[in-house]
Amino acid sequence: MSAARFNWQGVVARGLFSLFVVFAIYNPSGYSYLHWVLQGFAWFWAKLAIGALLAMIVLMLWRTTRGVLKPRGMVLVALFCLGGGVTLARLTDTSILHPGSLLIGALLTLAALFTAGLSYSHVDHRLGGISHTEEVAK
Template identity: 30%
Template sequence: MIRWVLALLLVFTTYNPSGYSWYHWLAQAANKIEPLIALAGVLLLIGWVIYVRATARSLGVIGTLLALALFGTLVWALIYYQVISLSNTTLLTYIVLIILSAVMATGLSWSHIRRRMSGQLDVDDRDDD
């Protein structure tokens, strides 16, 4: 749960439709090259690299595509059964951001989830000695 909250924080700090995000801060800044904007951008980039790399390593391309397909199909069902409307772009944006954070949190947590489900341990680091 903590990994997902951190992923939500990363995603929504980077961009969200409310107008309070790093993207909006940068877009509204008179001087685009300010130290605090750059520092925040670098910190966000570090967070994105950690999450995206962990997701790519643990889920792989196929696993990531399957996770996105699962969530995408869920959104399609919500639209199809008129639970949400395509005309409500703000809600759809929030849903997409939540899905993105869920996929990234799953990727970061996948080794723990797999170990609990199967009892198998993942080891990525090898000694070359």
């Protein structure tokens, strides 16, 4: 851990990064990596390189999230997102069973999982003084 103080701007930056990665891979607007790949074989090498980069980033995010939160923590974050989504739907009188709403909810939940995985250790250290480390066997 660095000696620099951790603040909420770090959590927001990690959240924006997670949202960017998740919605860059797929979003219902039609402007995403998946839509670009399905357009044809033009720019094949660029698509392959960007796909490999996105895959590496997602694998890093997934491994970090799984390692920090463990399955129980991931379920708790997903349940928190579900509760927030249902509450928001009730307050705005929208249907959560609409396919578009379900898709956006799933993408936002994935981004929230990645954000929690990237931020939990820092927030826990800041609030409780607990440092998370990973032992590497040589």
